[in-house]
Amino acid sequence: MTTTPEGHPVTPLPRTGIGVDVHAWAPEGDDRPLWLGCLRWPGERGIEGHSDGDVAAHAACNALLSAAGLGDLGSVFGTDRPEMAGASGAQMLAHVADLLARGGFQIGNVAVQVVARRPRVGARRAEMExxxxxxxxxxxxxxxxxxxxxxxxxxxxxxxxxIATALVAPR
Incomplete structure (x- = not known):
């Protein structure tokens, strides 16, 4: 337990973080699939990126890492790491959850907003969540x-x- 200099116990407070991720659409005719919110979106043009380019999952990873003070997407999954080429947003989220657990944090919640003209998120919101x-x-x-x-x-x-926010708390 953490204590003040006088030896009084200090209750650890929850921590918040914010995360952002942005990707350009892949060139017309590129057969790369779109991954968003850990779902494949058939019939939608994919995006450019080192991994699957899932902006929802990546923003959530950034928010969680920020809240726990564990860095950011680039420091954990950098584009200089060939093993991360094509990594899925779901794999990245699971890895971040494991890092937080090993760091003594539990996840309170994550809120993600997708900013795009397409695809229409509403029809698959529950699936994404x-x-x-x-x-x-x-x-x-x-x-x-x-x-x-x-x-x-x-x-x-x-x-x-x-864009994402996350709440984490010490275990």
Whole structure:
């Protein structure tokens, strides 16, 4: 147990983190599949990236790592690591959950927002939440979506983004 300099016990507080991930769409005609929220999206153009490019899962990883003070996506899964080529968002989430558990943290929840004009997240929201929660060992995950009213790179349909927050607490 942590104590003050005077020896009084200190109750550890929960910690929050924020994460962002952005990827460009793959070139037209590229047969790379789209992975988003740990789900494959048939009929949708994929994105460019070293791993599967799942912006929802990657943003969640960044938020969890930030909350626990364990670095970020690049420091844990860097593009300089050939074994990470093609890694799935689900594998990355599971690895981050394991890092947090070994670091003495439990996951309170993760909230993810996908910022994109396509695909339409609403129709598969519950599936995304279940898949991401499963990858995190059952931790609660909520998913929402937004567009940018035609503004910026998302509005020009050049790419998509994920933004996430996470709450973790010491065990």
């Amino acid at each position: 279940a898949a991401m929660s499963s990858a995190l060992g059952g931790a609660p995950v909520s998913v929402s979506a937004a567009t940018t009213d035609g503004l910026g790179f998302v509005g020009r349909v050049e790419g998509l983004a994920g």
